[in-house]
Every structure is written in C-alpha cells, then in structure tokens.
Amino acid sequence: MRGECELIDCDVTRVRAAIGGRYLGERDGARMATEGRPKPGILLRLSDDSLRAWDLAAVLPK
Numbered sequence: 001m002r003g004e005c006e007l008i009d010c011d012v013t014r015v016r017a018a019i020g021g022r023y024l025g026e027r028d029g030a031r032m033a034t035e036g037r038p039k040p041g042i043l044l045r046l047s048d049d050s051l052r053a054w055d056l057a058a059v060l061p062k
Contacts, residue, residue, distance in 0.1 A: 001047055002049055002050040002052075003046060003047035003049035003050060004046075004047050004049065005044060005045065005047070006044075006045045006047070007034075007043070007044060007045075008022055008042065008043040008044075008045060009033055009040070009043075010040070010041070010043055011039050011040060011041075012039065012040070012041035012042075012043055013033050013034065013039050014033070015043055016032065016033035017029050017030045017032075017033035017034075019047075020032040020033055025052050
C-alpha cells in the first residue's frame with residue numbers, strides 16, 4: 001500500500017469498538033473499547049492511494 005498517513009488526536013472509543021467487534025464480537029468489542037485505556041488517543045489513518053495485490057497461489061503450499 002502506498003499513500004499518505006494522517007495522525008488524528010480524538011476519542012478513539014468508537015474505532016476501538018469497531019475493531020474489537022470484528023475480532024471479539026459486538027458485545028465484547030464494545031466492552032473492550034470502554035475498559036482499560038483512556039478514551040483520548042491517536043488514530044493513524046492510512047489512505048489507499050495506490051493499492052497493490054499479488055496472487056500468491058502459485059508459490060503457496062497446497
């Protein structure tokens with residue numbers, strides 16, 4: 001991936017809940033987002049100016 005990055009100082013609760021929900025399920029992701037670390041944080045946003053993809057099927061073991 002090539003592109004620009006942006007650092008955003010913000011309340012990261014919603015973003016943490018979305019990421020946590022993807023891996024832990026909606027309920028546990030929401031709980032993870034509100035527990036532990038303080039809510040203010042830094043979000044690193046990467047733009048997708050130039051995505052690249054490779055088909056690795058030929059080199060991966062079967």
